[in-house]
Amino acid sequence: MLRIAALASNNGSSFRAIAAAIDEGRLDAAVVSLVVSNRSNASALDHARARGIATLHIPTKGVEDAADEMLRDALIAAGADLVILSGYLRKLGPKTLSAFQGRILNVHPGLLPGYGGPGMYGRRVHQAVLEAGEAVTGATIHLVDAEYDQGRIIAAEEVRIDPSDDAAALEQRVMQAECALFIQTVERIAAGALSLPL
Template identity: 55%
Template sequence: MKSSPLRLGFLASGNGSSAEAMVEAIAGGRLAAEARLLVSNRRDAPALRWAEDRGVRARHIPTLPNPERADAAIAEAMKAAGVDLIVLSGYLRRLGPVTLKAYAGRILNIHPGPLPRFGGEGMYGARVHQAVIDAGVSESAIVIHLVDGEYDHGPEIARRAVPISPGDTAEALEARVKALEPPFFVETLQRIATGELALPDAA
């Protein structure tokens, strides 16, 4: 299938590892996309530094002083940059109604555990992996889903199982999941770009 370049915008609160992997995949010809903008709510986020180093437009838009103003600013910045798909890469803020409406069905997040059982408010990072281990299940999963107004609630787009070994700790599981997340996100976006995988409202 012919690839149609995706015009990507990224939201990151920290390292933005998945976003960085996407930018590297674009440069390497492995992802049919353009990195249009990276926004962080934290001025000291490492993601802002690597984005600037790689020539990706980067902006700091704080959310705490005025969440409503930040919501409008994020939506406007993404539209001005020509973004048609927003990727959350470790963005630890709930998106506001303006951004959600402007990019309805066009915001993707990756979750480090099976949804819906191991999702919801407060379920991120090590908390997810500890909950999975405590539940005694045989496998975890990485889930890519659309973002709506509730935490970890939007329709699932893609899932990759992560087997749990006997004696696994939350730390060991977290390390395996973190290593798998960026390439899985890149692979999923490339499937979207080629038309192999359709977003629900773009079928």
């Protein structure tokens, strides 16, 4: 059984999609064992609690080193095989990265290596893509390392941009692609088609 821990700062859309796939039996070889947020009011925590999933709030502002150690220890205690970032808007520290090297995945709302890096998340990515006049965008699953959006790409899915798209409309379509791609990637890991560490 693949034990997943999810990190989310807000809604945690891809975590929710993975949890739903588990509940529906589409991901029957995986379980979410812990959800962690740097924000105590993150709706991802409420969603996890409603499903009986253990939750933890670890504040990070001004206490990055202590938070890094707490997160590493919590992930180890939860028996996490795989850590997924679902809109987690904090850089991970060296202790967590070292303990889970090759086992931390993030989903980015664009086709990396373009439109990534510090400050490029959520609707900001979609606005930048539209302003650049791109015809295609998408979602990327990548390994997490010490730099934003720099880890090795594991999977990507293209999303065509319609001439009528604004950032909000594009965000909704890309989010659907993100969730589906993350579920597919977790399925491949759970089935042994992708071996951890990646």
